[in-house]
Amino acid sequence: MNQVLWIIIAGGALSILYGALTTRSLLAASPGNARMQEIAAAIQEGASAYLTRQYTTIAIVGAVIFVILTYLLSLTVGVGFLIGALLSGAAGFIGMLVSVRANVRTTQASSESLAQGLSMAFKAGAVTGLLVAGLALLGVTFYYGVLTQYLGYAPNDRRVIDALVALGFGASLISIFARLGGGIFTKGADVGGDLVGKVEAGIPEDDPRNPATIADNVGDNVGDCAGMAADLFETYAVTVVATMVLSSIYFAYDPDLLSRMMVFPLAIGAACVVTSIIGTFFVRLGSNNSIMGALYKGFIATGLLSLIALYPLTDYLVGLGTTLKANEATFTGMDLFWCGVVGLAVTTAIVVITEYYTGTDYRPVRSIAQSSVTGHGTNVIQGLAVSLESTALPAIVIIAGILSTYNLAGLYGIAIAVTTMLALAGMVVALDAFGPVTDNAGGIAEMADLPSSVRKTTDALDAVGNTTKAVTKGYAIGSAGLGALVLFAAYTEDLRYFIGQAATNPDHFQYFKNVTVDFSLSNPYVVVGLLFGGMLPYLFAAMGMTAVGRAASSIVEEVRRQFREKPGIMKGTEKPDYGRAVDMLTKAAIKEMVIPSLLPVLSPVVIFVIINAIAGKSAAFSALGAMLLGVIITGLFVAISMTSGGGAWDNAKKSFEDGFVDKDGVRHMKGSDAHKASVTGDTVGDPYKDTAGPAVNPMIKITNIVALLILAVLAHQ
C-alpha cells in the first residue's frame, strides 16, 4: 500500500504544481492602467486585512479546542485537528490571494475580448479549485500515512480513526467561521451599498461615488472566494474521512482488503484531481460565445475522464470481480464502480437543476423578473416561491441516488457515490471561484471608468458566475444530503463498536456498558432528536440573516452620513472614505460570526447531556443520533432554498440590465420601477445565498463530527 499512498500524494502534489504554474502565468498578464491597479490594491489591502483578523480570531478558538482535544484524547488527535484547520485556512487564504490579483487582470483581459476575460477568470478559479481538492487530499493522505506507516498503527486502530475525525473537525470548524464571517462581510457591504446606492441615490452598482463599493469588492474575495474554498475543503475532507471510518469498520475482517479499502476513497480523489486538471484545458469559448457552454465543456470532460479513470482504478484496488461484504450487504467491485457512476450522475443532475432554477433563460428567473413588474412585494413573493420550489428536484435526485447506490452496494455504496461526487470538487470549485473574480472585474471596470463595453463583457461573465455559485452550493449541500446516511452510519457503527467492545472486554470503553440504542421512529427520543436537529438550521440561518441585516443597516447609515457630510461625493469632486466601510464590516463580521458558529459545536453536547440526565445514556445516544439526521433533513431544504432562491433573485435583477420584456411585450429598462423592485429581491437574496444558506453545509458536518468526537471522548474515559 505504501506505493499507492505515494501515488496519491503525487496526485495531490500535482494539483499544487498546477496551481503554482497557473498563478505564475496569471501574474504575468497585464494588470491594466494605473487607476485600475490603484483600485485593485485597495481591494487587496482590505481583503488581506480582513482575512488576517478573521483567521487570528479563529486561531484563538482553534487553539482552545486543540488544547481540549489533546487533553481529552491525545496529541495525534490534536495534531489532526491542527492539520485540518491549517489547510482549510490555507485553501481560503491562498484562494483569496489569487483572486484579488486575477480580478484586475480579468478586467484588462475583458477589455480585449470575452474569450480572454473568461480564460483569465477561469484560470484564477482553477487555481483555487485545485488547491482545495489537492490540499484536502494531501492532508488526509499524508496524515493517514504518518499514522499507519511511520507510527505503525493498524489502519483501523481507534487512534487512526480519531485522528482523522479530528482532521475533519478542524476543517469544519474553520470553514463555518470563514463561511459566516466572510458571508456577513460580503453581504453587509453588498446589501448596504445597494440600498443607498442603487435604490436611494440612483447610482449604478460599483459606482466609485458609493463609499461602500470597495468593501463590496473586498467582500467577494473574503466571502465568495475564501469562505467558499474553506467550505468545500471541509466538505471534501469530512466525506473522505467518513468513508474511511466506514471502511475501517466494514472491512476489518480481512487486513489486506482493509488496507486497500482505506485508500480507495483517497485514490478516487487523486484520480479526479488529475482529470480536473485535464478538464480545465477544455474550458474554451466556442463559436456561439456561450460562457456557460465553455464551462460545461470543462465540467463534462472532467466527468467523462473521471468515469474512465474510475474503472481501472476500482479494478486495481478492489478488483471488479471481487465479492466484498460490508455490514449486511454483499457486492462486487463492479457494483462500487457503478456507485461512483451514480455519484457523477447526481452531480450532473444537480448542476442541471441548479442552472434551470438560477439561469436567466428559464421559467423560474423569468417569473421573478415578470413579478417585479407589479412591485417589490410580488417580486419577493415569487422569489420565495421559487426558492421553496427549487428544493424538490434536488431532493428527488438525492432520493434516487440513495435508492440506487444502496441497492448496488449497501451503505458503503452510498459512501463511494458521495466520495466520487466530491472528487470532482476541484472542477466544481474552479467554476465557482470564477464568480467573485468576474464580479470584482466588473466593479473595477466601473470604478476605473472603462468603456461600457468592458462592463458589458464582465457582466456577461458575472451572470454566469451567479449560476455557477449556486451550483457549487447545491453540490455541497447535495453531497451532504446523499452523505447523510454515511455520516449517520459512521456514528452508529462507531457506537456499535464501542458497545460491543464494552460487553466483551471489561477493560474497554466501560462507559458504553449496557447501552442499548434504538433508532426507531417509534422511540420518542428519536423524534425529539429529529425535532431538535431540525431546529438548528433555522436558528442558525436566523442568526446569519440578522447579522447581515444589522451590518447592512450600519453601512446604509454610514453611506448616508458620508453623502450628507461630504456633498462633493455625489458631484464627483470629493473622494468617499472607502476605508471606514471596510473597517466597520471587519469588526461586525468578526463579532457576529462567533456565536452562530458555536451553535453546531455545542448543540450535540447539550442534547446529549440533557437527555442523559432525563432518561439515561441509551436514550441520549438515540436522541443524539437522530439529531444528526434532523439537522440534515431541514438543513438540506433550508440550504437549497436559500442558495437557489438567492441566485434566481440575483439573475432576475440582471435580466433588467438589457431591458426585460414582460408578458405584455413592454420593455422595462434599468432604472424602471420594475428594475427597482428586482433590486429589492436581489438584496433579500444576498444573505440567503451567500451567508445563511451556504453556511448550513459546514454546520451539518460539524454536528456530525462533534457527535463522533463525543463518542471518542466517552470511550476514552
Next chain:
Amino acid sequence: MNQVLWIIIAGGALSILYGALTTRSLLAASPGNARMQEIAAAIQEGASAYLTRQYTTIAIVGAVIFVILTYLLSLTVGVGFLIGALLSGAAGFIGMLVSVRANVRTTQASSESLAQGLSMAFKAGAVTGLLVAGLALLGVTFYYGVLTQYLGYAPNDRRVIDALVALGFGASLISIFARLGGGIFTKGADVGGDLVGKVEAGIPEDDPRNPATIADNVGDNVGDCAGMAADLFETYAVTVVATMVLSSIYFAYDPDLLSRMMVFPLAIGAACVVTSIIGTFFVRLGSNNSIMGALYKGFIATGLLSLIALYPLTDYLVGLGTTLKANEATFTGMDLFWCGVVGLAVTTAIVVITEYYTGTDYRPVRSIAQSSVTGHGTNVIQGLAVSLESTALPAIVIIAGILSTYNLAGLYGIAIAVTTMLALAGMVVALDAFGPVTDNAGGIAEMADLPSSVRKTTDALDAVGNTTKAVTKGYAIGSAGLGALVLFAAYTEDLRYFIGQAATNPDHFQYFKNVTVDFSLSNPYVVVGLLFGGMLPYLFAAMGMTAVGRAASSIVEEVRRQFREKPGIMKGTEKPDYGRAVDMLTKAAIKEMVIPSLLPVLSPVVIFVIINAIAGKSAAFSALGAMLLGVIITGLFVAISMTSGGGAWDNAKKSFEDGFVDKDGVRHMKGSDAHKASVTGDTVGDPYKDTAGPAVNPMIKITNIVALLILAVLAHQ
C-alpha cells in the same frame, strides 16, 4: 357508556345553542347607517358567492372520493367521510355567515366605544369558535354512537376505526381546500390591492377608490374566517380520532376499560366546550383598556376551569388511582391528568411565545420596524430572520411536551396531552375569528367615511387580531408537532395489528403476510421517506405562494386598468367596479387550489407504490411511515416560520400607523419611506401567514390520514 355518550352530545349541543343565542343577540345590534349597510351587503354577497362556488368544486372532489371509499372499503366508511366533510364545510360556512354580519355591527359598536367594539367582534368570534369545537365533537361522538350503539359494533372493531378515520379524512380534505382557496383569494386581494393602492397610488388601506377593496374584505371572511374554521375543525377531529385509534388498540385487553377509554378523549372535549363557553364571559375590557389583556382573561379562565374539570372527569372515567397498561408503558389515571395539564401548559407557552414574536411591543416586531428605516431590502431580510428564529422556542416547547408526557404515560400520554390541548379549540378559535371581523370593521369604517376615531378603535382591535391569528396557527401546527408521534403511532400500531393478524389467521389481511417493518434511521428507506416527506411542505408552500403571486399580479393589473380607464375613480367622481376583482379572484382561487390540495392526498400513494416496486412491501411500509414524520419535521418549521413571520411583518407595518420612533429618536410617520418599506414586508408576509403557512397543518394531517386509509384498503383486499 350510553349515558356518557349522551352527556357528551349534550355538551356539543350546548355549544350549538350558545352559538344560536349569541348570533341572535348579535343580529339585534345596530348595523349602522345606510352606507355602512350597503358596503356590508357587498361583502356578504361576494363572500357567499365565493364560498358557494368553492364548496361546489370541493363537493365534486368529495363525491368522487366518497364513491371510491365506499367501493374500496364500505358504506360506513363513505358515510364517515361525508360527515367529516359536511361538518367541516358547515363550520366554515356558518362562521363566514356570522362574520359578514358582525363586521358592520362592530364598526357601529366601535363608534360608541372600544369596549363595545371588542364585545361585538369577540361575540362573533366566539360563535365560530364554539361551532367548530361543538360540531367536531358532535360529529365524532354521534357517529361513534351510531356505530357502537345502534349498529352494535365493538368499540375496537375495524369497521368503527375505519369509519372514524374516514371522518377525519373528510374533515381534512375539505379544510385543505378551504384553507388554500380562501387563502389565495384573501391574499391575492390584499397583496394586489396594497401594491397598487398603498404603494403606487398612495391611498390608504380600504380606501373606497381602490377597486380591490371589497374583494379584500370578502377575503377576510372566506380565508381568515371560513378557511381557518375548517382547518381547526379538522385539527380537532383528526386528533380525537387518532387518540381513539390508539385507545382501541392499547386497551383491547379489557373491554370495560376499552369502552371508557374510547370516550375519554370525547369527554375531555365536552368538558372544555363548557369551560370555553364560561370563559367567553370573562372577556371584558379592564380599566387599562388592554385588548390583549381582555382576551387573555377569557383564555386564562377557560384554561383554569378546564384544569379543574379535568380532574374529576379523569377520576370518573379512568380512576385516578387505576393502573393502566398501554403498549409497554404503565401509568395511572393521575398520570393522564398530568398529561392533560402538560397539554394546557404547551398551549399557554405557544400563546405567549407567539405573542412575543408578533406583538408590536417586543423586540422581533420592533427590529423589523427599525430595519424598515434603511429600506425595503433590510425590512424583508430582518422579517425573514425573525420568521426563521420564531420556530426555535415552539420547537423546544414541543420537545419538552413530548419528553414530559412520554415519561408520564408513554405514547398514550402524548395523545391525551394533544387532545386536551385541542379541547381548548373553542376558545382559541374565538380569539382568532375575532380578527377578520375587526379587519372588516375597519374597512367598512374607512369606506363609509366614518370619523377617524372609529378607524382608530378598529385598528387597535385589528393589531391584536394579527397576534391572535398567529397564535391560532401556532397552536394548530404545534398540536400537530406534539401529535406527530400520536399520528405516527396510529399508523405503526395499525400496521402491527394487520401484520399480527395476517401471521396467525390465514383468512385475514393476507396482504400483510411476512411483512417486517424496520423504522430505524439506519434503514435507507426510512431516510428516503423522511426526505420525501420533508420535501412536501416546501413544494406545497411554493405552490401556494406562486398562486398568490399570480392572483395578486392580475389584481394589480386590473386595478391599474380601472385607474387608467376611469380617471374619475381617483377624483372620487366615478365608482370603481368592485365586482370584477371579486370575480377574478373567485376564479383564480378555485383554479389554483386544486393541484396543491391533491399533493398530500396522492404523495403517500406515490411513495408506497414506487418503493414497493423497487424494494417490496416491507420497505414501502417503512418509507411511507417515515414520510409521515418527515412531513411533520419540515412542516412544523415551515408553518411556524411563515405564520409568525407574517404576523410580525404585519404588525411592524402597523407600528408606523401612529409613527414609529427609531433607535436614533426619529419618528417615521405613515407615508414615509420607512413605512413604504414596511408595507413591502407586510405584502410578503401576507401569503406566508394566511395562505401557505397555515395550509401546511391540514396538509400534514392529510398525509397521515391517507396513510391510515392505505392500510385499511390493503387490509380489505
